[in-house]
Amino acid sequence: MANVIKITKGLNINLKGKAAAQVSDAQMSKVYGLVPDAFWGMKPKVVVKEGDEVKAGDALFVDKLHPELKFVSPVAGKVSLVERGDRRKVLSVQVEAASAQQYVDFGKKDVKSLNGEQVKAALLESGLFAFFISRPYAVVANPDDAPKAIFVSAITDMPLAADIDVVLKGNEADFQTGIEALAKIAKVNLGIKPGSSLSNIKGADITVFDGKCPTGNVGVQINHTSPINKGEIVWTIGAEEVIFIGRLFNTGKVDLTRTIAVAGSEIKTPAYKKVLVGAKVADIVAGNVATDKKVRLIDGNPLTGIKTSEDAFLMAHSTEITAIPEGDNADELFGWIAPRFNEFSTSRSYLSWLMPKSKEYVLDARVKGGHRHMIFSGEYDSVFPMDIYPEQLVKAIIAGDIDRMEALGIYEVAPEDFAMAEFVDSSKVELQRIVREGLDMLRKENE
Amino acid sequence: MAFIKNILDNMKPTFSEGGKLSAFGSLFDAMETFFYVPNETAKVRGAQIHDAIDSKRSIFFVIIAMIPAILFGMWNIGYQHYAIIGESSTLICNFIYGLGVILPKIVVSYLVGLGIEIAIAQWKKEEVHEGFFVTGMLIPMIVPVNCPLWIIAIATAFAVVFAKEVFGGTGMNIFNPALVTRAFLFFAYPSMMSGDKVWVNGDYMDSINGTIDGVSAATPLGQLAAGEPVTYSAMDTIIGTIPGSIGETSFIAIMIGAVILVWAGIASWKIILGTFIGGAAMAYLLPYAGAENFEWWEQLTVGGFAFGAVFMATDPVTSPRTEGGKWIFGLLIGALAIIIRVLNPGYPEGMMLAILLMNVFAPLFDYFFVQANINKRVKRAAK
Numbered sequence: 001m002a003n004v005i006k007i008t009k010g011l012n013i014n015l016k017g018k019a020a021a022q023v024s025d026a027q028m029s030k031v032y033g034l035v036p037d038a039f040w041g042m043k044p045k046v047v048v049k050e051g052d053e054v055k056a057g058d059a060l061f062v063d064k065l066h067p068e069l070k071f072v073s074p075v076a077g078k079v080s081l082v083e084r085g086d087r088r089k090v091l092s093v094q095v096e097a098a099s100a101q102q103y104v105d106f107g108k109k110d111v112k113s114l115n116g117e118q119v120k121a122a123l124l125e126s127g128l129f130a131f132f133i134s135r136p137y138a139v140v141a142n143p144d145d146a147p148k149a150i151f152v153s154a155i156t157d158m159p160l161a162a163d164i165d166v167v168l169k170g171n172e173a174d175f176q177t178g179i180e181a182l183a184k185i186a187k188v189n190l191g192i193k194p195g196s197s198l199s200n201i202k203g204a205d206i207t208v209f210d211g212k213c214p215t216g217n218v219g220v221q222i223n224h225t226s227p228i229n230k231g232e233i234v235w236t237i238g239a240e241e242v243i244f245i246g247r248l249f250n251t252g253k254v255d256l257t258r259t260i261a262v263a264g265s266e267i268k269t270p271a272y273k274k275v276l277v278g279a280k281v282a283d284i285v286a287g288n289v290a291t292d293k294k295v296r297l298i299d300g301n302p303l304t305g306i307k308t309s310e311d312a313f314l315m316a317h318s319t320e321i322t323a324i325p326e327g328d329n330a331d332e333l334f335g336w337i338a339p340r341f342n343e344f345s346t347s348r349s350y351l352s353w354l355m356p357k358s359k360e361y362v363l364d365a366r367v368k369g370g371h372r373h374m375i376f377s378g379e380y381d382s383v384f385p386m387d388i389y390p391e392q393l394v395k396a397i398i399a400g401d402i403d404r405m406e407a408l409g410i411y412e413v414a415p416e417d418f419a420m421a422e423f424v425d426s427s428k429v430e431l432q433r434i435v436r437e438g439l440d441m442l443r444k445e446n447e
Numbered sequence: 448m449a450f451i452k453n454i455l456d457n458m459k460p461t462f463s464e465g466g467k468l469s470a471f472g473s474l475f476d477a478m479e480t481f482f483y484v485p486n487e488t489a490k491v492r493g494a495q496i497h498d499a500i501d502s503k504r505s506i507f508f509v510i511i512a513m514i515p516a517i518l519f520g521m522w523n524i525g526y527q528h529y530a531i532i533g534e535s536s537t538l539i540c541n542f543i544y545g546l547g548v549i550l551p552k553i554v555v556s557y558l559v560g561l562g563i564e565i566a567i568a569q570w571k572k573e574e575v576h577e578g579f580f581v582t583g584m585l586i587p588m589i590v591p592v593n594c595p596l597w598i599i600a601i602a603t604a605f606a607v608v609f610a611k612e613v614f615g616g617t618g619m620n621i622f623n624p625a626l627v628t629r630a631f632l633f634f635a636y637p638s639m640m641s642g643d644k645v646w647v648n649g650d651y652m653d654s655i656n657g658t659i660d661g662v663s664a665a666t667p668l669g670q671l672a673a674g675e676p677v678t679y680s681a682m683d684t685i686i687g688t689i690p691g692s693i694g695e696t697s698f699i700a701i702m703i704g705a706v707i708l709v710w711a712g713i714a715s716w717k718i719i720l721g722t723f724i725g726g727a728a729m730a731y732l733l734p735y736a737g738a739e740n741f742e743w744w745e746q747l748t749v750g751g752f753a754f755g756a757v758f759m760a761t762d763p764v765t766s767p768r769t770e771g772g773k774w775i776f777g778l779l780i781g782a783l784a785i786i787i788r789v790l791n792p793g794y795p796e797g798m799m800l801a802i803l804l805m806n807v808f809a810p811l812f813d814y815f816f817v818q819a820n821i822n823k824r825v826k827r828a829a830k
Binding site: 013015159227229230231296298302303304305306307324326327328329330331332333334335336337340343344345346347348349350363364365366367368369370371372373374375376377378381387388389391392407408409419422423424425426427428430431432433436 | 451452480481482483484485486487488489490491492493494495496497498499500501502503504505507508574576578615616617618619710711712713715763764766767768769770813816817820821823824825827828
């Protein structure tokens with residue numbers, strides 16, 4: 001029987017536009033783009049030239065410091081553009097898709113007969129290693145590290161996030177193979193929700209987490225099962241990306257097809273789409289976005305996602321595209337006193353606590369207040385289910401005090417762990433940005 | 448209501464950088480956000496949606512919670528006045544008289560405080576922070592009826608500059624600014640803040656310029672300190688028909704405020720409860736806390752104890768940030784306030800000094816809890 005951990009802190013935000021459990025294929029994009037920014041902490045070195053023919057699984061860029069770390073093309077075709085921004089920063093490497101898909105053949109392998117080094121080599125070779133995220137620092141994992149464990153969260157509880165059950169449907173065998181492959185590298189911890197069908201997955205230590213968002217954050221699960229001490233390294237990988245790994249060993253191909261949720265109040269028919277990593281956002285949401293108002297498209301969920309546009313490409317780790325109203329012309333009168341029935345708040349100065357739990361809210365992208373110093377205490381703490389003082393940690397980061405950041409447990413956190421705190425914060429501090437800066441500062445100092 | 452938007456939009460360029468009236472940009476900004484929720488949207492990275500709560504709303508709810516105490520204070524000013532001059536009066540009369548006394552005090556406190564805040568915000572090119580809306584309302588509540596306006600102006604200016612802005616403004620101050628105002632008055636103008644002459648208004652002008660040769664009426668705490676028998680019943684102190692600082696007399700009105708604050712999640716119930724537990728324990732244990740016609744528990748219903756516990760100790764900026772720290776903070780404030788009252792012959796009231804002293808220690812209480820967390824992490828790593 002799996003270990004059950006109950007988590008009391010947290011908050012569920014019930015947003016309108018949850019994806020219905022229907023999966024359809026998105027239309028094929030003409031051009032696919034791999035965005036280096038999705039792989040935080042890595043310096044891309046482009047290894048293809050415009051005009052090169054590539055297959056799905058051929059490297060487009062590698063990490064300058066670890067050239068064995070490859071980032072591979074999701075499609076076969078011709079490299080059409082290496083898009084660069086200021087100071088020649090690589091923004092995306094774009095591939096014009098060929099009409100017939102060809103995959104690099106990495107060879108089917110029986111995971112059971114491989115050892116850890118062989119699995120690692122296969123993942124590096126195929127570029128799937130790039131999906132590992134390392135803690136501390138929440139950056140792309142370093143292939144030279146030996147992690148004490150690999151954590152996978154199969155709980156998706158962020159607002160409007162893709163439901164893992166829908167995503168896994170039809171991919172169960174690949175998921176199982178993927179977990180077995182990971183188990184060759186290090187001990188695998190799998191977090192599942194109560195009653196999940198994944199409780200019979202073999203090869204992983206399974207823990208059931210029962211609680212509100214952000215219980216699904218892998219950081220919260222690490223903190224409750226095996227907190228990271230200074231000097232220790234753990235890797236995390238998304239449950240959807242475990243499927244890629246299983247697929248590699250079962251078919252010999254790198255097939256970055258994933259099922260993502262297309263959700264949000266401004267999506268006409270919220271549902272799931274099968275898409276390739278790097279697809280054009282326009283092709284994913286084609287004809288499905290409300291046109292009566294200004295809409296903000298988000299790559300990811302509304303708490304941790306990135307503002308995107310129809311011209312952008314689906315980022316490598318994204319499990320959903322969401323659309324919410326932009327709201328920059330809302331002009332709401334007397335917000336400090338008006339009842340504002342349609343607003344959601346953790347504060348009882350609004351009436352959302354009186355509403356039935358089933359009420360769905362349409363929240364726009366407004367910050368809804370002026371930026372202040374931290375005034376009210378305990379706000380972050382109420383939605384931060386880790387044995388860490390979030391406010392004190394953020395203050396240490398703002399002060400640039402590296403010793404104190406370490407002492408307060410910065411090694412255990414990623415920006416996403418502060419997403420819910422950023423949502424509830426009445427002082428509107430940009431917590432995820434601050435934590436990202438803190439992690440980068442610490443990494444620079446330590447490396 | 449689109450016309451307000453139009454007016455504001457038309458005025459905006461004048462007040463913006465480079466406009467004719469850009470020196471009043473902060474004032475304009477404060478007006479604009481008073482009318483409209485800012486339309487600023489989330490950045491590219493970071494949370495794309497936000498809770499509707501902001502500091503403005505939280506802070507205005509504190510003022511809402513103070514309304515019962517303000518209203519009762521107004522009535523009580525009139526009630527005490529007509530009682531002492533021996534005239535009969537009606538409910539409305541009492542209110543109107545009280546309004547006449549309290550309104551100039553509120554206006555002075557806001558004009559001086561907000562004036563300084565707006566000027567400093569303009570200088571620092573920041574938004575005007577709304578923290579002073581609470582401070583500015585608290586100041587008239589915690590002074591005697593006959594506190595002259597010019598003194599309130601000086602004390603408010605002192606507190607805003609030296610207790611708040613020098614530390615970096617709302618959110619950065621160590622001491623509760625309203626209490627610093629009161630402490631300044633208490634030590635700089637003791638004759639205006641204590642004694643028997645300041646609590647009840649004999650002549651209306653006394654409440655404006657503070658002539659203190661008027662009528663005399665002692666507060667329960669004053670009677671206790673002087674060793675005289677207390678002439679007010681327990682019921683008087685709970686309902687609040689006693690002389691005292693304007694907002695502090697009615698235990699019931701303050702408790703209504705406490706319920707609003709705790710229910711809205713703005714004040715920490717741990718601090719409020721802690722203060723009452725600490726005060727009750729100390730009053731019960733000290734042999735001199737009670738007196739003839741005065742039970743030990745009445746210490747909690749007289750003077751500024753309840754008002755301080757609910758509206759002053761709970762200031763989120765000057766109280767501890769950790770939940771455990773809040774308990775200790777509250778317990779010690781309560782205990783200390785009673786110790787000062789009962790054991791110190793010089794000061795009849797101890798709440799103000801207890802809270803100010805604990806404001807200093809708030810970071811220390813946090814330190815214990817945060818350090819315990821750090822030590823746990825160190826221990827875990829050593830294993």
